[in-house]
Amino acid sequence: MSNQNTPKPDDRSDNVERLQEMAQNTKKNIKEAEISMEFAGPEVAQKIKEKNxxxxxxxxxxxxxxKDEAEARKKGLK
Structure with a gap:
């Protein structure tokens, strides 16, 4: 009987791209939250500020x- 619970290999080949996408999404969320903060009451605006x-x-x-991933990729570590 084979073990079906073996972990998948650690594939970090697309880490930089995934991190870039996550950073872009975060920037977008910050901008959208800043816009919504203009229409929010003081308590909600404070919570939005804290989240941002x-x-x-x-x-x-x-x-x-x-940066770390890109440097590791240049050095051939990943």
């Missing part, structure tokens, strides 16, 4: 990871 702060931190992390 978290999005900006995530965006910084995406960019740093893209």
């Amino acid at each position: 702060d978290r999005r900006n931190k995530a965006l910084d992390a995406f960019i740093a990871e893209m």
Whole structure:
């Protein structure tokens, strides 16, 4: 009987592209949230601002990871 629970191989060949897409989506969400913040009450606007702060931190992390992945790809590590 074969083991059907074997993990898939770790394929990171498209990591940079996936991270770029995630960063673009995050930027879009930030812009859309800023627009909606104009029409929101003060409490909701504060929550949107806090969420956008978290999005900006995530965006910084995406960019740093893209750089790492691109450098690793250049060196032939991935």
